[in-house]
Amino acid sequence: MSDLRMSINLVLNNELQSLSAHYPTNNITGTMVQNAAERLERFAPLLAYLFPELEKSQGIIESELLPLTHYSAYASKGGRFWLKGDYALAVAGSVKARGGIHEVLEIVDELSEKYCLMPNNSVIDLLSERALEVLAKYQVTVGSTGNLGMSVGIMAAALGMQATVHMSTEAKEWKKQRLRERGAQVIEHAGDYSQAVEVGRTEALADAFNHFVDDEHSISLFCGYAVAGRRLKAQLEQLQLTVDAAHPLFVYIPCGVGGAPGGIAYGLKEEFGDHVHVFFVEPEDSSCFAVQLQHLDQPGISIYDVGQQNQTEADGLAVPVASQLAVKEMRPRLSGVVVIGEDNLLRNLYLLKVQEGIQIEPSAAASLSGPQAIFDTAEGQQYLQQHGLQEYMHQANHIVWATGGSLMPDSEYQAFWKRGMALDKAYNKA
Numbered sequence: 001m002s003d004l005r006m007s008i009n010l011v012l013n014n015e016l017q018s019l020s021a022h023y024p025t026n027n028i029t030g031t032m033v034q035n036a037a038e039r040l041e042r043f044a045p046l047l048a049y050l051f052p053e054l055e056k057s058q059g060i061i062e063s064e065l066l067p068l069t070h071y072s073a074y075a076s077k078g079g080r081f082w083l084k085g086d087y088a089l090a091v092a093g094s095v096k097a098r099g100g101i102h103e104v105l106e107i108v109d110e111l112s113e114k115y116c117l118m119p120n121n122s123v124i125d126l127l128s129e130r131a132l133e134v135l136a137k138y139q140v141t142v143g144s145t146g147n148l149g150m151s152v153g154i155m156a157a158a159l160g161m162q163a164t165v166h167m168s169t170e171a172k173e174w175k176k177q178r179l180r181e182r183g184a185q186v187i188e189h190a191g192d193y194s195q196a197v198e199v200g201r202t203e204a205l206a207d208a209f210n211h212f213v214d215d216e217h218s219i220s221l222f223c224g225y226a227v228a229g230r231r232l233k234a235q236l237e238q239l240q241l242t243v244d245a246a247h248p249l250f251v252y253i254p255c256g257v258g259g260a261p262g263g264i265a266y267g268l269k270e271e272f273g274d275h276v277h278v279f280f281v282e283p284e285d286s287s288c289f290a291v292q293l294q295h296l297d298q299p300g301i302s303i304y305d306v307g308q309q310n311q312t313e314a315d316g317l318a319v320p321v322a323s324q325l326a327v328k329e330m331r332p333r334l335s336g337v338v339v340i341g342e343d344n345l346l347r348n349l350y351l352l353k354v355q356e357g358i359q360i361e362p363s364a365a366a367s368l369s370g371p372q373a374i375f376d377t378a379e380g381q382q383y384l385q386q387h388g389l390q391e392y393m394h395q396a397n398h399i400v401w402a403t404g405g406s407l408m409p410d411s412e413y414q415a416f417w418k419r420g421m422a423l424d425k426a427y428n429k430a
């Protein structure tokens, strides 16, 4: 069927630098990521207290690495396939948990220093009447297509801070509703994601008691996301999976502004250097990171400048301009960007449920097309050849990052699932 949008294309990053020891240091350093990891650990007892669902993990929010054994699209490919289950991350239900929660905790650390809120050097001190009184005076503002708002909003509200989330038209109604239920203030904007962020930024910066979580520039967010790198390394070790020159690791992550996948990629490059190959995945009508890589002489270029419309069911990826912080960090590190036809999203969502029993949102489903870009495109084969990887592909590991979905209402999911099934039928007939 000719009107199915099932294309899978790969834009290689020509600036990818080899030799991990020589990655340039821009804004982010390994020490900063280390500090973020330590902060998330230090606050774990408080998180376990605030969120009963974290009791078992003692306050650490981390997801499982699940083997993909039945997913048919990979059946004839060499190597092993895994799914990183961030869709099930506690509290926030998405990849935004590590970054968003980290930034709120960093704000709390700063306020604690200023007002001496932890006199016993214990995060539990923050539950004292005096600490909660101080925190209640402060507001956290964020612009979001949905999931970042939920991560930041839920964490801030749990600590008694005020939370304001500026949302774009693409944001799903249930996400707005859920945030309001948790006590966050939701402000809706007629325009797209970039405009929502801009309004939030202007408002927050005019108020000394208001902190703006800046999805496009925040170093704190980025470092929180990057903690995923060392945590994944520990998981791979536990599974006795080797990552080295003869056992390459391929990772595919859905990309909106590039902050979450950029942070993860940064963390992974810190751990595995040249042996990890990180690819972002974007829908064809919102491919801001690919567009930016193809126009490096035009920083801040928008998808509208190249005729894209930002129409996609992947609400978390519906972003017109890439984060310049992420672009800067990714130029020497990212392998490439996979750009996929819109209909792959819901078909992947459907197939993952039927074949593996895993329920994710459309944004997360983008990553499932990643491996095909390596195996089935000329650019993918060119990449393997350039890096001398062909002879090792039978012992490669591939990780598709399933970035969100567990908080999605069932009725919403069912509607996507049905459309995905129809697309799969049409695809098989074509």
Ligand SMILES: *Cc1c(COP(=O)(O)O)cnc(C)c1O
Pocket (backbone or CB within 6 Å): 094, 095, 096, 147, 148, 254, 255, 256, 257, 258, 259, 260, 261, 262, 316, 317, 319, 361, 363, 364, 403, 404, 405
């Ligand atoms: C936010 C989000 C992404 C992409 O993260 P960016 O930082 O915007 O690039 C991917 N998947 C899901 C489910 C998200 O919520």
